[in-house]
Amino acid sequence: MTTLYIFRMSLIDRLCDSRALRQRIAGSRDRLYRVALAWSADAMVADDLVQETLETALGKLHQLRETERLYAWMYSIMNNCWRHHLRRQKPDCELDDEQPAEDNDPAQLSDRHALVAQVRTAIARLPIGQREVLTLVDLEGFTYQEVADILEIPIGTVMSRLNRARAFLQTALRSLRPEARGEVAQLRRIQ
Amino acid sequence: MSKYSEFPDNLLHAFIDGQLPGPDRERLLTAMETDPALADRICGLQRTKAWVNLAFEEVHATPRPLPALRSGRNWPRLFGLAASLLLLATGAVLGWMLSPSAEPLQSVVLRDLEAGHHKVLLHIDRSDRERFDEILDGAEQLLKNYKERGFEVEVVANAGGVDLMRADVSPYAARVSRLLEEHDNLRFIACINTLQRLKDNGITPVMIERTRHDTTAIGHIIHRLQDGWAYIRV
Numbered sequence: 001m002t003t004l005y006i007f008r009m010s011l012i013d014r015l016c017d018s019r020a021l022r023q024r025i026a027g028s029r030d031r032l033y034r035v036a037l038a039w040s041a042d043a044m045v046a047d048d049l050v051q052e053t054l055e056t057a058l059g060k061l062h063q064l065r066e067t068e069r070l071y072a073w074m075y076s077i078m079n080n081c082w083r084h085h086l087r088r089q090k091p092d093c094e095l096d097d098e099q100p101a102e103d104n105d106p107a108q109l110s111d112r113h114a115l116v117a118q119v120r121t122a123i124a125r126l127p128i129g130q131r132e133v134l135t136l137v138d139l140e141g142f143t144y145q146e147v148a149d150i151l152e153i154p155i156g157t158v159m160s161r162l163n164r165a166r167a168f169l170q171t172a173l174r175s176l177r178p179e180a181r182g183e184v185a186q187l188r189r190i191q
Numbered sequence: 192m193s194k195y196s197e198f199p200d201n202l203l204h205a206f207i208d209g210q211l212p213g214p215d216r217e218r219l220l221t222a223m224e225t226d227p228a229l230a231d232r233i234c235g236l237q238r239t240k241a242w243v244n245l246a247f248e249e250v251h252a253t254p255r256p257l258p259a260l261r262s263g264r265n266w267p268r269l270f271g272l273a274a275s276l277l278l279l280a281t282g283a284v285l286g287w288m289l290s291p292s293a294e295p296l297q298s299v300v301l302r303d304l305e306a307g308h309h310k311v312l313l314h315i316d317r318s319d320r321e322r323f324d325e326i327l328d329g330a331e332q333l334l335k336n337y338k339e340r341g342f343e344v345e346v347v348a349n350a351g352g353v354d355l356m357r358a359d360v361s362p363y364a365a366r367v368s369r370l371l372e373e374h375d376n377l378r379f380i381a382c383i384n385t386l387q388r389l390k391d392n393g394i395t396p397v398m399i400e401r402t403r404h405d406t407t408a409i410g411h412i413i414h415r416l417q418d419g420w421a422y423i424r425v
Contacts, residue, residue, distance in 0.1 A: 019336045026257050033252035038243075047253055055258035112245075119246035137208055138243040144210060159201050166204065169239045176242065177235075 018061055024070060025057050031071075031140065032078060038135040039082055041124035049085065053078040075136065075150045086128065115176060122172040130165035133158050198222065198229060207237050309342035310420040314412060318351030323363055326355070326425045327370070334374050342376055345415070349382035349408035353389075356381045356404075359397040371401045382408035 036046035056077045064073055136147045148155040205211040206219055223230045315326050330344050356379050358364050379402040386404055389396050
């Protein structure tokens with residue numbers, strides 16, 4: 001089939017810029033996956049989420065106006081994919097339910113692997129909206145304003161969700177605190 | 192907790208996230224030195240943030256090939272077909288080429304080139320040093336950025352544009368020769384009709400070695416468009 005294009009030469013700059021962006025997108029799989037895993041708590045879902053995000057980003061690359069916002073733009077895409085997934089899987093799901101999910105109090109754990117598991121479990125218990133904000137701030141280092149733009153929520157909501165998420169994690173993970181494990185007491189004895 | 196109200200939680204979060212403005216940061220740091228409870232609150236938040244990072248720092252995605260791009264270009268293809276048919280039917284090709292750029296299609300060529308349709312036709316029809324610069328820079332830039340097998344660039348010239356490829360008048364004869372030497376996937380094509388007109392006017396153009404001049408520019412352009420090449424007019 002015939003295709004016809006007419007352009008000005010300035011397009012060549014865009015073509016080459018687009019090539020560089022494409023390479024950056026290709027190299028972002030790991031960082032997207034970390035957040036996707038934190039959001040979904042499911043390796044397969046996270047993997048699909050990332051793949052869908054990459055596909056959409058590559059297909060819509062020409063729509064990106066500010067290239068310095070590449071990663072924020074990609075997380076916006078991933079957020080849309082994630083919402084779509086949630087609507088399919090859990091149509092009645094509240095994004096910012098005040099109450100974290102129920103879970104048994106985990107036993108005191110000391111080794112790194114167990115600690116990682118416990119923290120991930122606690123994060124997975126957070127309401128989705130809080131989980132999204134927390135991971136974008138803590139794992140990706142986005143500013144509150146960037147998170148607000150990515151998730152399309154007011155910045156005040158970003159801050160309140162972050163506040164609640166960390167308050168919950170502090171409580172849920174209190175057994176990991178040094179004083180809870182007797183480490184402070186030991187130090188005091190040494191003194 | 193005497194200073195709790197002075198330093199609400201939101202402010203402490205902003206502090207550990209590096210988003211607290213300088214004056215507030217200084218004030219908080221000073222207060223921490225004399226307020227163990229405040230220091231403890233910040234320490235607790237910082238620890239929580241560190242745990243979140245720790246929980247995901249060794250996470251790696253399973254390597255997968257990049258997704259294939261969806262071409263999604265039904266309407267542009269239809270548009271292209273219709274436009275080509277119109278061209279062929281009316282024969283008003285040159286007039287049509289002088290029309291303004293089809294801006295919405297820029298995104299299509301971006302996607303197409305990224306999707307692997309790596310063939311670009313650059314067209315010049317004026318003898319203008321600035322445009323010569325532009326077209327040679329553009330060709331070099333494309334060749335530098337797209338090194339995939341199968342990527343091709345052609346520069347086609349008619350009217351004054353053929354001066355670029357004339358050894359006797361081109362300001363860039365050496366550069367054109369060098370580009371042809373360095374890139375097998377680059378071709379320069381001068382319009383045979385234009386060269387004939389020069390001869391008819393008593394000028395015998397000397398063409399740069401390895402440039403082609405065995406077809407008309409317009410015929411070549413139509414041929415390439417039918418093959419799906421991206422067309423960029425300088």
